[in-house]
Amino acid sequence: MKEKSLLREEMKKILGGMDRSSHDMQSKEIQDRLFSSTEWQDAQTIAVTISRFPEVDTEAIITRAWDEEKKVAVPxxxxxxxxxxxxxxxxxxxxxxxxxxxxxxxxxxxxxxxKDKLELMLVPGLIFDEEGYRIGFGGGYFDRYLVDYTGYKVSLAFSQQMVKKVPTDHYDIPVHKIVTNEVVYDCTIRK
Incomplete structure (x- = not known):
């Protein structure tokens, strides 16, 4: 299996090649799927990162949370x-x-x-598999933070960020769901 750093570079190239209009359209499809999920509707406090292109846009998610009188927490x-x-x-x-x-x-x-006030954590990443494992950006901050986090973990991803299998380490913690522009993966259902 390829090394994580190589996989990261390949995915950055793929995402970097996205044009703005399809990025915006796919981000909106992902946001709409997230907003209709019970996890979103039930959560009063949402943890979310401030995205940068070409990540899934989170500014609209933050604004929507405020509009719905939810609390937003950023790292x-x-x-x-x-x-x-x-x-x-x-x-x-x-x-x-x-x-x-x-x-x-x-x-x-x-x-x-x-940490115990964060009901829904939108966990960032570059590459994901259907079991909820991810390759992040390499800092390891989320891996350490999630160790004793008990809330609901959801990742947002463009469909091209999904792969068959992500190489994992013993400390990797899978998310519960991955919301893409095409489908929502329930990662709690083990195949």
Missing amino acids: KCFPKDKSMHFYYLENFNQLESVYFRLKEPIVTEVEMCP
Whole structure:
């Protein structure tokens, strides 16, 4: 099986080749599927990353959550100890650009969200399989954060991000569902 770093580079090329209009259209299809899910409808507090092109657009998801009076929490990574914490976000002005054009909360302007308050976690990734395993962006922040997370985990992916089998390590934690522009995979059903 190919090494994760090689698979990451290949997928970045595929996603980078997407044109804006099909990216926007497929993102909307994914968002609509997410919004109609019971996990979305039941959750009052949603953990979500601030996406960058060519990831599935999350800005519309955050705006919709606010419109529905849900709480939104976004992550801040701390490279020194490789930890990550989520903070309540009430508007986009509470974000700042950090390394690699990533947007994260300005911690002096936001309140930390306890892990047990996060009912729905939208887990990012580059490559996914139908069992819910993923290859992330290589930082390992989510792998560490999810170890004792007990809420519902959903990933959003374009259909081309789905593969037959993702190489896994003992510490990898699968998500419960993957929502794509074509289909929703229930990863709790073991084949």
